[in-house]
Amino acid sequence: xxxxxxxxxxAAARRTALLRGLTYVGLSIWALIVLFPFYWMLLTxxxxxxxxxxxxxxxxxxxxxxxxxxxxxFTAVPLGGYLMNTVIFAVITTLLMVVVSVLxxxxxxxxxxxxxxxxxxxxxSLMMIPSELVVITNFVTITNLDLRNTFTGLILPSVTxxxxxxxxxxxxxxxxxxxxxxAKVDGTSDLKYLWKVMVPICRPTIITVTILKIIExxxxxxxxxxxxxxxxxxxxxxxxxxxxxxGFGRENIPAxxxxxxVISVPLIILFLVxxxxxxxxxxxxxxxx
Amino acid sequence: MSTNNKKAWLxxxxxxxxxxxxxxxxxxxxxxxxxxxxxxxxSQTYFGVGxxxxxxxxxxxxxxxxxxxxxILVIITVPVSTGLALLISVGLSSIRPLRELYQTIYxxxxxxxxxxxxxxxxxxxQRTEYTDGMVNLLINWFGGESxxxxxxxxxxxxxxxxxxxxxxxxxxxxxxxTSALASVNPxxxxxxxxxxxxxxxxxxxxxxxxxxxxxxxxVITGFIGAFKAYSDAVALFxxxxxxxxxxxxxxxxxxxxYGDSGGYPSYASxxxxxxxxxxxxxxxxxxxxxxxxxxx
Amino acid sequence: MKIVLQNLTKKFPGRxxxxxxxxxxxxxxxxxISDGELIALLGPSGCGKSTTLNLIxxxxxxxxxxxxxxxxxxxxxxxxxxxxxxxxQNYALYPHLxxxxxxxxxxxxRKGKDRLSKEEMNARALETARLVQIEELMDRKPGELSGGxxxxxxxxxxxxxxxxxxxxxxxxxxxxxxxRLKTREEIRRIQKQTGITTVFVTHDQDExxxxxxxxxxxxxxxxxxxxxxxxxxxxxxxxxxxxxxxxPPINVFEGEVRNQMxxxxxxxxxxxxxxxxxxxxxxxxxxxxxxxxxxxxxxxxNRVEILGRDISIISSHPACTGQTLRSxxxxxxxxxxxxxxxxxxxxxxxxxxxxxxxxERIPFAAV
Numbered sequence: 001x002x003x004x005x006x007x008x009x010x011a012a013a014r015r016t017a018l019l020r021g022l023t024y025v026g027l028s029i030w031a032l033i034v035l036f037p038f039y040w041m042l043l044t045x046x047x048x049x050x051x052x053x054x055x056x057x058x059x060x061x062x063x064x065x066x067x068x069x070x071x072x073x074f075t076a077v078p079l080g081g082y083l084m085n086t087v088i089f090a091v092i093t094t095l096l097m098v099v100v101s102v103l104x105x106x107x108x109x110x111x112x113x114x115x116x117x118x119x120x121x122x123x124x125s126l127m128m129i130p131s132e133l134v135v136i137t138n139f140v141t142i143t144n145l146d147l148r149n150t151f152t153g154l155i156l157p158s159v160t161x162x163x164x165x166x167x168x169x170x171x172x173x174x175x176x177x178x179x180x181x182x183a184k185v186d187g188t189s190d191l192k193y194l195w196k197v198m199v200p201i202c203r204p205t206i207i208t209v210t211i212l213k214i215i216e217x218x219x220x221x222x223x224x225x226x227x228x229x230x231x232x233x234x235x236x237x238x239x240x241x242x243x244x245x246x247g248f249g250r251e252n253i254p255a256x257x258x259x260x261x262v263i264s265v266p267l268i269i270l271f272l273v274x275x276x277x278x279x280x281x282x283x284x285x286x287x288x289x
Numbered sequence: 290m291s292t293n294n295k296k297a298w299l300x301x302x303x304x305x306x307x308x309x310x311x312x313x314x315x316x317x318x319x320x321x322x323x324x325x326x327x328x329x330x331x332s333q334t335y336f337g338v339g340x341x342x343x344x345x346x347x348x349x350x351x352x353x354x355x356x357x358x359x360x361i362l363v364i365i366t367v368p369v370s371t372g373l374a375l376l377i378s379v380g381l382s383s384i385r386p387l388r389e390l391y392q393t394i395y396x397x398x399x400x401x402x403x404x405x406x407x408x409x410x411x412x413x414x415q416r417t418e419y420t421d422g423m424v425n426l427l428i429n430w431f432g433g434e435s436x437x438x439x440x441x442x443x444x445x446x447x448x449x450x451x452x453x454x455x456x457x458x459x460x461x462x463x464x465x466x467t468s469a470l471a472s473v474n475p476x477x478x479x480x481x482x483x484x485x486x487x488x489x490x491x492x493x494x495x496x497x498x499x500x501x502x503x504x505x506x507x508v509i510t511g512f513i514g515a516f517k518a519y520s521d522a523v524a525l526f527x528x529x530x531x532x533x534x535x536x537x538x539x540x541x542x543x544x545x546x547y548g549d550s551g552g553y554p555s556y557a558s559x560x561x562x563x564x565x566x567x568x569x570x571x572x573x574x575x576x577x578x579x580x581x582x583x584x585x
Numbered sequence: 586m587k588i589v590l591q592n593l594t595k596k597f598p599g600r601x602x603x604x605x606x607x608x609x610x611x612x613x614x615x616x617x618i619s620d621g622e623l624i625a626l627l628g629p630s631g632c633g634k635s636t637t638l639n640l641i642x643x644x645x646x647x648x649x650x651x652x653x654x655x656x657x658x659x660x661x662x663x664x665x666x667x668x669x670x671x672x673x674q675n676y677a678l679y680p681h682l683x684x685x686x687x688x689x690x691x692x693x694x695r696k697g698k699d700r701l702s703k704e705e706m707n708a709r710a711l712e713t714a715r716l717v718q719i720e721e722l723m724d725r726k727p728g729e730l731s732g733g734x735x736x737x738x739x740x741x742x743x744x745x746x747x748x749x750x751x752x753x754x755x756x757x758x759x760x761x762x763x764x765r766l767k768t769r770e771e772i773r774r775i776q777k778q779t780g781i782t783t784v785f786v787t788h789d790q791d792e793x794x795x796x797x798x799x800x801x802x803x804x805x806x807x808x809x810x811x812x813x814x815x816x817x818x819x820x821x822x823x824x825x826x827x828x829x830x831x832x833p834p835i836n837v838f839e840g841e842v843r844n845q846m847x848x849x850x851x852x853x854x855x856x857x858x859x860x861x862x863x864x865x866x867x868x869x870x871x872x873x874x875x876x877x878x879x880x881x882x883x884x885x886x887n888r889v890e891i892l893g894r895d896i897s898i899i900s901s902h903p904a905c906t907g908q909t910l911r912s913x914x915x916x917x918x919x920x921x922x923x924x925x926x927x928x929x930x931x932x933x934x935x936x937x938x939x940x941x942x943x944x945e946r947i948p949f950a951a952v
Contacts, residue, residue: 005666012663019488023380024387030377031394033456037409038397040423044412058423104304113297126312130568132517132539133561136322136554137315139546160307190296219402221520226547237404237520244408245527253412260405271400272393279396282461283468476677479644484691484746485665494690498681 041264045069045257052254069258078231079259082239089224089235090217093155097213098206101165106194108165109172110180127162131222139226149230158223164209167284171205172198208281211274218267236263322558335555342559351531352560355541358522361447362454362537363515370455371507374462379492381463382470392467399460407453407524414438414449414525439525446526446535454521458514462507469503470496505579509572516568519543538564586654586749586782588618588641593650595636595806610636612806614650623776623783625793627829628803634786635754637803641784642752643667654749665694667750670743674755676735678727684738685710685723691746713745716775733764740775751776753785757792769796790830794818802826819934824944827868827937836910838902840867840938847938850904854881855931857938857949865947866939873935874898874912880928884910891916900927 044052046065073079107113108120138157147153175198183193199206221237228234234242243259271278322328323343327336346352381391398406413423416437425435436442438449473496481491497504519539522530530536531544538560544550545557593614596607611633618624626634639645641652643664651660659667678687688710692701701709714720717737727735736756743751756772757765773796776783787793793800794814802809802817802825810822821827827835840849841864847855849867874882876898884900887909891897898912912929933951940947 005662008666009662020384023383027377027380027384027391030373031391034394034397034459037406037413037456040413041406041409053419056420057426058420100303100307103300107297107300111293111297111300113294116297119301123308126308129312129316130513130517130565132542133319133565134312134315136542136546136557136561137318138311140318140554141310141315156307157311160304160311162308165304215400219404221404221523222543226543237402240402240405240408241523241528256408257412260408263405264401267400267402268397271397275393275396278400279392279464282399283464474675474677476673476675477679480671480673480677480742482644483642483664483669483671484694486690486694487696490694494682495679498679 038264041257041260044254045261047254049252049254069254070262072252072255073258073262076255077239077243077259079239079243079262081232082234082236083262085233086218086235088151089154089158090214092151093158093217094210094213096155096159097161097164098210100159101161101168101209102194102199102206104165105168105172106190106198108169110194110198111190123162124166127166135223135226138223142227147227149228149233151233153227154224154233154235158217158220161213164213167209167281168202168205171202175201204277207274208277211270211278212281214270215267215278239263319558319561322555323562325555328553328555342555343563346556346559346563349556351536351544352538352541354531354534355536355538358447358450358535359516359518359537362451362518363512365447365451366454366458366515367508367511369451370458370462371504371511373455374459374466374507375504377459377463378466378470379496381467392463395463396460398457399464403457403520404524407521410449410453410456411439411525416441440533443534446533449525450518450522450535453525454515454518457521458511462511465503465507466500469500473499505575509575509579512571512575513568516564516571538567587620588750588782588784589651589653590614590616590637590641591651591653593637593640593652594648595633595640595645596648609806611640611647614803614806614808616801616808616811618782618784620782621780622798623773623785623796625797625800626784626786626803627790627793627800628788628809629829630788631805632803633806634788634803636806638752638754638784638786641750642669642671668746668748669750669752670746670748671752672736672739672743672754672756674758676727676739676759678735678738678742680727683724683726684714684719684730687727687738688713688741688745691742709745710741713741716744716778717741717771731764732760733768736760736768737771740772744775744779744781749782751781751783753783755786755788757787757789765792772796791832794830802829821868821937822946824866824868824939824946827939831870833871833897833911833913835868835870835937836912837906838867838869838904839906840865840904842938847936849882850902852881852883855933855936856951858951860938860947860949864941866941866944868937868939869910869931870935871897871911871913873932874914874929875932876912876914876918877928877930880930882929882931883926884929886925886927898927 043060043062046067046069047055047062048064048066048068051062051064108116108123142148142153142157145153147156179197180193183197188196219237220235221241224233224235224238225241228238231239231242240256240259240263243256324338324340325335326339326341328334377395381388381395384391414425415422416425416435416439421429421435422438424438429435436445438445477495477499478491481495486494517539518537522535522537522540526533526535529549530540531550536544542557542560542564545553545560593611594609595611596609599606599608614633614637626637628634636645640647643659643662643666647660651658653659654667679690682690685707689706692706692709695701711720711723714723717740719734719737719741722730722734722738727738730738736759740751740753740756753772757768760768769792772785785797797814799811799813800817801811804825810817810826812820817826818830821830824837828837838849840847840854841862842848842857842860843862845856845858845860846853847857847860847865847867882902884902887899887901889896889898894916895913896916896918898914899909900912901909938947938949939945
């Protein structure tokens with residue numbers, strides 16, 4: 001009996017160890033699949049043009065790294081300009097979005113007005129509208145307003161985000177009512193209360209929303225592509241597409257990879273700094289794009 | 290009270306203006322566009338009202354190709370990515386050391402520019418005169434023949450597209466599923482252990498039912514997302530997707546709107562409305578099924 | 586089934602950056618639980634009682650010591666091989682399964698020759714459900730049951746395997762006060778009926794005293810006292826145990842023994858033999874006060890609460906460690922409460938002396 005149990009116990013322990021090992025192997029394989037493209041783009045970006053083209057069988061490392069490709073990326077094509085445009089676009093859009101959303105969320109969360117429930121329900125139903133449906137008219141509108149190839153045309157339709165208003169409203173509602181009443185007793189105006197009490201208390205959510213919006217702006221492709229055909233207004237996504245099709249000539253892959261690295265690095269740094277916030281925000285239901 | 294009323298609307302005003310102008314109005318307008326026949330973009334005139342736009346789109350071989358591509362993409366990527374994400378999340382929650390590291394790595398694709406990293410996938414899979422590319426090297430190692438995944442046969446191109454799409458959507462799914470798994474009360478697992486429940490049975494009888502709402506959420510959003518596939522395809526095959534035979538429904542909409550074949554907002558609208566109807570139908574079916582299947 | 590714990594120790598690695606030292610949850614615990622006994626592990630939160638339960642169940646592995654079920658050393662056995670049934674604090678009923686499916690669940694885990702046929706399983710489930718009186722709820726989901734009913738289902742699920750040992754982790758803490766009374770009698774009945782050795786964890790001394798054969802009072806991983814409820818109450822081994830048991834709680838004074846006499850403040854309240862002179866803690870149970878005109882202890886009267894059967898006198902005394910001291914006297918005893926001072930004599934059997942530093946009991950003989 002004793003030995004029997006021992007045998008069962010040992011077998012179970014062996015199975016557990018085996019399963020654990022398999023788990024780590026499986027997880028590592030996926031990690032490799034995720035990381036490999038990043039490694040490859042870094043590697044290729046430091047291979048010289050000549051050596052890259054000489055490799056019929058691609059090599060997994062290089063002994064003579066060069067930064068020439070990065071110089072090319074900024075000189076041969078206006079990569080710096082694309083980056084600048086994207087930064088301007090992302091910063092202004094995000095700022096506007098945050099201000100507009102905070103105001104609306106505050107109205108929904110704290111103020112009483114007639115028709116609030118109805119308006120909020122309509123708001124929520126807007127969340128289900130796919131952007132593909134509205135892009136067509138927006139394209140026509142912006143074209144008719146002569147706003148193509150302007151930052152105004154790029155930014156305005158990108159500001160609205162029902163989801164972030166919803167997220168902020170939920171967060172605002174968690175601030176206890178007593179604070180609002182106390183502030184009222186002290187004669188604090190609504191705007192001041194919002195700015196001095198609500199926003200500081202809800203800062204974590206506001207930061208999360210801001211970061212998510214910046215990521216969204218940095219990666220946006222469809223709208224900028226429709227609305228800009230002047231390379232002076234290209235964002236990075238369109239820039240990289242332009243580089244691919246007309247840039248260095250199709251064959252200068254290393255320079256192209258250097259551009260890809262330059263475009264990818266800011267977001268990866270942002271992610272590594274705000275890792276927890278970003279993952280938490282996305283887990284709460286953020287969808288890409 | 291009425292000043293309060295006014296003030297509230299004032300706070301709402303900016304958001305309302307943006308939404309009405311860039312979401313509500315366009316929504317109504319796109320339906321109007323889709324039934325205006327022979328709309329001319331330059332003169333902004335049309336002949337009449339009818340369903341011609343829809344019938345044109347439905348008979349356009351490019352559109353049919355796009356629908357076919359999109360459906361194949363959806364049918365392959367949604368189950369594969371959800372299943373794979375489930376497997377990875379379960380593995381992830383069963384380990385302690387290195388878990389954070391893995392989680393961070395797995396999330397990376399979420400914060401990368403789809404277009405930029407798509408280029409990397411392109412050079413990994415592409416076969417040119419100069420090189421067979423990384424992936425073909427692997428295939429050769431295992432004794433296979435080189436294939437051009439970017440300009441080659443249809444199935445190869447579809448494979449890359451699916452592979453890249455899965456690569457891009459995995460972070461979100463892994464994240465949602467790991468947090469769903471983490472929120473299952475550990476007492477259930479303890480109770481199961483005391484009862485000597487085998488691992489597989491714990492998974493199918495306890496874990497899966499507990500996180501089934503999240504799985505269905507992922508399936509639904511996965512369907513919606515996959516039907517809207519576009520930039521992944523552009524990243525791999527360039528902007529002229531029709532020529533590559535890899536266009537998607539959304540791609541067709543944009544091509545109709547703008548670019549070399551563009552200038553037909555009516556056709557674009559009709560295609561967009563068709564897409565919306567497809568997505569809506571599938572979402573409703575999903576919801577119905579999940580109502581029956583998700584047991585609590 | 587007899588359970589023997591031998592020098593049982595469980596250390597958890599220290600959490601956080603600076604906490605390098607281990608946290609000792611259970612420290613050198615040894616005692617024996619005889620077959621068919623119902624024993625309560627009692628203590629404040631963090632005293633190691635739940636960890637002890639997890640060690641017995643096998644969900645945690647001890648860092649030292651052995652555990653025996655009967656004569657068999659089961660220290661290294663995993664939980665499913667130990668033959669224990671466990672009821673969790675929040676019941677851990679699977680919300681997506683019906684009551685019947687929940688109860689059958691442990692039986693369905695069995696493989697090979699141990700596996701019962703479907704009919705046998707259902708019969709066993711029904712039999713167990715009858716025992717806890719939930720047979721008419723078999724097709725409901727846990728979400729549709731009241732807290733007390735869920736509790737019974739959890740017990741049924743633990744018992745259906747016919748385990749040698751039943752473990753209950755805070756089984757009553759999620760119930761409201763009325764149900765708690767009913768359910769604890771119910772647990773006692775089921776335990777008596779099945780004769781199963783039962784260990785249950787609680788922080789509620791009322792609960793522990795009322796249904797267990799013996800209680801084990803724990804503090805910071807150490808067993809403070811083990812004994813029958815009345816024994817522990819009448820004979821606390823330390824100030825901690827004395828304070829932990831009894832409602833209303835014991836009144837504690839600072840006092841001193843001088844020349845075989847116990848002083849509280851300046852008043853000589855009780856003659857105590859065989860105690861060397863020293864400062865002491867004096868614990869007096871609320872029922873240990875006798876109001877008397879010439880009582881030795883004089884207290885400032887705050888108020889009187891009439892509780893029907895009893896009268897509770899709330900007063901204060903400068904040497905008392907609590908803000909007020911509470912004494913309970915039977916309603917027939919007329920106490921003179923017109924004055925602002927009330928005087929008590931003390932019943933020697935209800936007075937305990939404790940060492941000032943170690944807080945351990947100092948025995949004395951009343952004169």
